[in-house]
Amino acid sequence: MILSLLPLIKKRGLLVAMLTVVLGSTLMVSAPSVNAQELTEASLRLKWLPQAQFAGYYYAHAKGYYREEGIDLTLNPGGPNLVAENLVASGADTFGISGGSDSLLAAVDKGMPLVSVGVSHQITPFVFVSRKDGPVKTLQDFKGKKAMVWFTGGNYVLFGMLNNAGIDRSELTILPQQSSVTPFINGDVDVIAAMSFNELYTIKQQIGEDKLRLFKSEDFGMTFPRDTLIVTKKTAQEKPELVKAFLRASIRGWHDAMANPKEAIDLVMQAAPTLNREHQEFMMQESYRLMTAGKAKTEGIYWIDEASLKSAHDFLLKNKVLSKPVPIATAFDGSFLKSIPIELRNP
Amino acid sequence: MNVARDLLKHLCEALLRGALTVLTMAVVWELVVRVGGVPSYYLPSLVDVLAAVTVAPGAYVDSALRTIAETVLGFAGGAVFGVLIGVAFFQWKALRDYLFPMFVISQTIPVIAFGAVVVLWFGNTLWAKAVIAFYMTFFPVTVNTLQGLNAVDPRQVALLRSFGANAWQLLTRLRLPAALPQIFVALKLGATLSLLGAIAGEWFGDSVGVGVLLLHxxxxxxxxxxxxxxxxxGAIGTLLYAVMSYIETRFVFWRDEL
Amino acid sequence: MDMYTCDSMPSSRSEGSARSKLLSLAGMSKSYSPTVCALNGLDLSIEPGEFITVVGPSGCGKSTLFNIVAGLEEPDAGSEIRFLNKPVNKASELLGQVSFMPQRDLLLPWRTVIDNAILAIELEGKRRADARRIALDMLPEFGLAGFENQYPNQLSGGMRQRVALMRTFLFGRDLMLLDEPFGALDALTRTMMQRWLLDVWQKHRRTIMFITHDVEEALFLGDRVLVMTARPGRIKLELPVTLDRPREPDIVTSPEFIRLKRELLIAIEEESRKSFAPTPSAGH
Incomplete structure (x- = not known):
């Protein structure tokens, strides 16, 4: 019980502290804490549950990089019922890692006052998987088969791939994907979407890497940069230094996490002790690969690549996910990133 | 402390009784998995389940304590609020006519939808989960309190009135004690519901708790x-229910009379 | 409240007696709806220290009468109540003024014997410890010594009834209303309880109004037996019980007892037949 009471005790401690401050200030003897004055309170809402996908943030947080930049940062995990766009737009969180270019553009289209200040995954972070010994050998083989994909954005990537290959999407059965890849492992579906750092790992463990065939959207002319770093337009305008400081600390966190992978995974697993270590190690490497893919190789991590964003935008507009064109420049702002020297940003 | 010893004895007996059932079920489970060849993603071996706990036992202990704290806080608040509102509704019919429909509507909001709002209000705090646990508890307690107060034998009310009892005395000496069995039905239900609420609350971006373990x-x-x-x-739910049942036997020892 | 009135019946008020009355009712009526009239023009007076028993056919309004005297129901307009020689404007003024004991013992199951017994005086505002001390001294007299910490569900029917009686006695009011207190007891227990009640009454000298179905009980206990008419209820017969006290159990075989019993039975028989008549005589 003692552990569980800690928050209560802290709460009481806070009350006592507040009382002391009030009493102290009336007596003119209070000496305000130096830290409290200098640090800006902020929070980062992750896109998903704590895992190595966010290793850089956990590393920077634990190592005090945010504090060094003057930020008292709280790391808030995401989850299946949370939408980072909503939490940031409502002011509940300062920073957020949103679903991706698709969900951010849709949110801006709906009038949410959000702007992305960096893009984590430069390429589509998921692939479509079939069995090597199964009937699906090429994209054309998708016809007449059962494919499973998340209807939270992943479906547009599949639609785009099919579209570019001249396949009518009504020619196959597309099922909404839930949390589990069991339907694929059981052979109930022929194709399934898999995050390259997450589901793909599970499928490889269950079936064997050499028995799988992967379809990458980039090979079929589609790319969806994802895991966009977002703030409100208000934060971007009024606290540019905070945004820059956050970016600097996060970039440093990622670089150092990759340099000390064991320690980085330890820190992630402190937040979520029940995770599988090997899986997390794989996830961190894979996440970093996605972060340093494409233009980021030369322009540094979090690079905002207008060309790929524009192609994603055009596709979403054509498929009526967006009601009107959204200028890339209003939804993405690379100025904060560019203020950081390139040598710090480069992988 | 006599009460503490009694509670311990009560719990031990319940545990012993339960242990036998659990052991039998565990053996059957293990047989089905091993002999029946059930794939582990349908039903894992209990040995594997235990192994999962031993990988990070601290996480399970911390999560249990955290979830219990949220549940107990929310439950206690919901129980007290539920009884008070039940009494208020009973005493002031107008209040009931105006507010009760709102209470009913509040309960039609799915806890998942409500959870998102609560996280916006309270952030990832213990209080946010306690609020959801509270939300799950207070309504059944209100309804049963009201029902219990209304179900009091009118002849007993007449008797106490003939002795010159005022409204407060009628409430404290007769109506509330007489409503206790009904209230306890709701409290036992509420103990389980508030755990459910706390767990659901932990699905909104928390980092410690049984709900978080489930999600991960x-x-x-x-x-x-x-x-x-x-x-x-399940163990936490059983524990909370057992504690409430024990408290019930202490307070409503005379229930067989009704 | 008093929207309905019974067709008025002539009141046979006997204002003559100069002796002070504890309670007097005149022209007492009570109707629940235009067709349901429980009491109609009932007159009644009780002297201090008297033991009055009330008998009558089922549904004759005996309980309505008690509820009004206990202050729980209001009679129709025009009914007169005097209590302790003072006019009572509303029956509810009588709440807390008389010791009322309903048919069932209505003990509170969560209270011990002693705490059930002190319920009324506790509601009056007496401190619980003081109340308990008084009650503890009284327990042997009510045959409850040693049972003070038992709960009602551990007691026999007769004991429960004695706890209820003790509760009524402890509530030290001048008038006690006992509504068929022994109705649910077996014959043997009932006889024991009747004799015991007479002992207690003679010692404490309280005024008792006692409802019963049992003609022998009414005669054995009462100074005066009132026979009520079928609904709507009024007093049909006032029979003074000319039997000496203290009364022994064998008194029920005496010629005088049998004579009185016959007189009562004839009166009740007449009224019972009325209440079984095809058309209800509910004042219309």
Missing amino acids: AMYNEQIPALWAAIFLA
Whole structure:
């Protein structure tokens, strides 16, 4: 019980502290804490549950990089019922890692006052998987088969791939994907979407890497940069230094996490002790690969690549996910990133 | 402390009785998995489930304590509020006519929708979960309190009135004690519901708690860990129910009379 | 409240007696709806220290009469109540003024014997410890010594009834209303309880109004037996019980007892037949 009471005790401690401050200030003897004055309170809402996908943030947080930049940062995990766009737009969180270019553009289209200040995954972070010994050998083989994909954005990537290959999407059965890849492992579906750092790992463990065939959207002319770093337009305008400081600390966190992978995974697993270590190690490497893919190789991590964003935008507009064109420049702002020297940003 | 010893004895007896059932079920489970060849993602071996706990036992202990704290806080608040509102509704019919429909509507909001709002209000705090646990508890307690107060034998009311009892005395000496069995039905239900509320609350971006364990296991397809979290939730639920049942036997020892 | 009135019946008020009355009712009526009239023009007076028993056919309004005297129901307009020689404007003024004991013992199951017994005086505002001390001294007299910490569900029917009686006695009011207190007891227990009640009454000298179905009980206990008419209820017969006290159990075989019993039975028989008549005589 003692552990569980800690928050209560802290709460009481806070009350006592507040009382002391009030009493102290009336007596003119209070000496305000130096830290409290200098640090800006902020929070980062992750896109998903704590895992190595966010290793850089956990590393920077634990190592005090945010504090060094003057930020008292709280790391808030995401989850299946949370939408980072909503939490940031409502002011509940300062920073957020949103679903991706698709969900951010849709949110801006709906009038949410959000702007992305960096893009984590430069390429589509998921692939479509079939069995090597199964009937699906090429994209054309998708016809007449059962494919499973998340209807939270992943479906547009599949639609785009099919579209570019001249396949009518009504020619196959597309099922909404839930949390589990069991339907694929059981052979109930022929194709399934898999995050390259997450589901793909599970499928490889269950079936064997050499028995799988992967379809990458980039090979079929589609790319969806994802895991966009977002703030409100208000934060971007009024606290540019905070945004820059956050970016600097996060970039440093990622670089150092990759340099000390064991320690980085330890820190992630402190937040979520029940995770599988090997899986997390794989996830961190894979996440970093996605972060340093494409233009980021030369322009540094979090690079905002207008060309790929524009192609994603055009596709979403054509498929009526967006009601009107959204200028890339209003939804993405690379100025904060560019203020950081390139040598710090480069992988 | 006599009461503490009694509670311990009560719990021990319940545990012993339960242990036998659990042991039998465990043997059957293990047989089905091993002999029946059930794939581990349908039903993992209990040995694997235990192994999942031993990987990070601290996480299970911390999560259990955290979830219990949230549940107990929310439950206690919901119980007190529920009884007070039940009494208020009973005493002032107008209040009931105006507010009760709102209470009913509040309960039609799915806890998942409500949870998102609560997280916006309270952030990832223990209080946010306590509020959801509270939300799950207060309504059944209000309804049963009201029902219990209304169900009091009118002849007993007449008797106390003939002795010159005022409204407050009628409430404290007769109506509330007479409503206790009904209230306890709701409290036992509420203990389970508030745990459910706390767990659901933890699905909105928390980092510690049984709900978090469930989420992690579910989305990382760690089936043994999922079962470990389910068992943990079940154990907490059983514990809370047992404590409420014990308190009930202490307070409503005369129930067989009604 | 008093929307309905019974067709008025002539009141046979006997204002003559100069002796002070504890309670007097005149022209007492009570109707629940235009067709349901429980009491109609009932007159009644009780002297201090008297033991009055009330008998009558089922549904004759005996309980309505008690509820009004206990202050729980209001009679129709025009009914007159005097209590302790003072006019009572509303029956509810009588709440807390008389010791009322309903048919069932209505003990509170969560209270011990002693705490059930002190319920009324506790509601009056007496401190619980003081109340308990008084009640503890009284327990042997009510045959409850040693049972003070038992709960009602551990007691026999007769004991429960004695706890209820003790509760009524402890509530030290001048008038006690006992509504068929022994109705649910077996014959043997009932006889024991009747004799015991007479002992207690003679010692404490309280005024008792006692409802019963049992003609022998009414005669054995009462100074005066009132026979009520079928609904709507009024007093049909006032029979003074000319039997000496203290009364022994064998008194029921005496010629005088049998004579009185016959007189009562004839009166009740007449009224019972009325209440079984095909058309209800509910004042219309």
